[in-house]
Amino acid sequence: MSGTPESVYGRTRSILITGASSGIGAALAEQLAPYGGKIALTARRAEQLEEVAQRVRQLGGVPLVLPCDVTDLAAVREASARVSAEQGAVDVAFLNAGIGDPLALPRFDAEKLRQIFAVNVFGVTNWMDALLPAMIQRGSGILAATSSLIAGRAMPGASVYAATKAAISSMLDGYRVEGRLYGLQITVVEPGFVRTPIHGDKPVSRPFMVDVDQAAQIIVEGVAEGKALIRFPWQMAAALQVLRHLPNALFDSFGRKMVRKPRD
Ligand SMILES: NC(=O)c1ccc[n+]([C@@H]2O[C@H](COP(=O)([O-])OP(=O)(O)OC[C@H]3O[C@@H](n4cnc5c(N)ncnc54)[C@H](OP(=O)(O)O)[C@@H]3O)[C@@H](O)[C@H]2O)c1
Numbered sequence: 001m002s003g004t005p006e007s008v009y010g011r012t013r014s015i016l017i018t019g020a021s022s023g024i025g026a027a028l029a030e031q032l033a034p035y036g037g038k039i040a041l042t043a044r045r046a047e048q049l050e051e052v053a054q055r056v057r058q059l060g061g062v063p064l065v066l067p068c069d070v071t072d073l074a075a076v077r078e079a080s081a082r083v084s085a086e087q088g089a090v091d092v093a094f095l096n097a098g099i100g101d102p103l104a105l106p107r108f109d110a111e112k113l114r115q116i117f118a119v120n121v122f123g124v125t126n127w128m129d130a131l132l133p134a135m136i137q138r139g140s141g142i143l144a145a146t147s148s149l150i151a152g153r154a155m156p157g158a159s160v161y162a163a164t165k166a167a168i169s170s171m172l173d174g175y176r177v178e179g180r181l182y183g184l185q186i187t188v189v190e191p192g193f194v195r196t197p198i199h200g201d202k203p204v205s206r207p208f209m210v211d212v213d214q215a216a217q218i219i220v221e222g223v224a225e226g227k228a229l230i231r232f233p234w235q236m237a238a239a240l241q242v243l244r245h246l247p248n249a250l251f252d253s254f255g256r257k258m259v260r261k262p263r264d
Pocket of ligand 1: 149197
């Protein structure tokens with residue numbers, strides 16, 4: 001399945017990016033555009049997608065703007081049919097749309113939790129539903145889903161978000177092996193902190209934070225190389241490996257420093 005970026009993302013290739021209106025998705029589109037492929041850009045905000053499409057065009061790609069909510073299975077199936085009709089069956093899909101919400105314990109709300117799962121988990125599986133039949137029939141295709149390093153161990157202040165990412169990493173860990181029987185490459189992308197609007201409007205600094213263009217480059221190259229798992233930056237990946245195996249007593253004393261009781 002692996003190849004050069006030119007062979008994986010080149011002129012004849014049909015590519016899809018979810019969550020393409022900002023952050024990592026928009027940066028992926030810009031990294032991929034110079035290879036000349038046909039790139040379907042999907043998210044809810046059409047205006048932002050048009051801006052990304054314009055940059056893709058300037059950089060040599062052929063964009064298709066496709067406003068769609070990943071939580072709406074019927075709309076996803078319809079959007080997928082449009083991609084196939086307009087740019088050919090999807091060869092490479094970056095299933096990247098996602099939202100973050102700390103959902104602190106005093107704010108716990110099952111509806112809100114459902115919403116986070118709807119985007120981060122079912123947003124991925126809705127697109128898998130739409131794309132897998134044609135990929136399996138053709139015996140080829142690449143699915144790259146954006147999880148997170150936090151999938152390895154939930155951090156206080158991001159428990160529900162971590163649970164959604166653990167669901168993706170775990171499910172695709174199994175499907176990756178099955179996928180090979182059908183000629184599919186299934187890649188899990190687990191970034192650490194990346195500078196994107198998911199962290200809010202104000203500039204933030206987090207440990208070993210990576211610029212969005214650098215993140216997109218790592219993902220684009222890793223997927224082309226056929227990697228099953230893309231974890232970065234290595235410092236954060238190593239830290240998460242340690243945290244994952246830390247006994248609860250130690251983990252709790254570390255974790256307590258990360259959260260505070262709200263004042264009200
Ligand atoms: N930035 C980080 O530190 C970091 C670290 C690890 C993993 N990640 C993951 O990376 C992925 C991309 O996030 P980002 O950091 O690039 O954040 P971002 O800039 O906020 O991008 C999120 C994207 O998801 C789309 N999206 C949200 N809800 C959607 C819905 N219901 N239907 C369709 N699209 C929807 C947004 O577009 P619309 O609002 O236009 O719909 C946007 O394009 C996410 O899965 C995130 O969990 C990020």
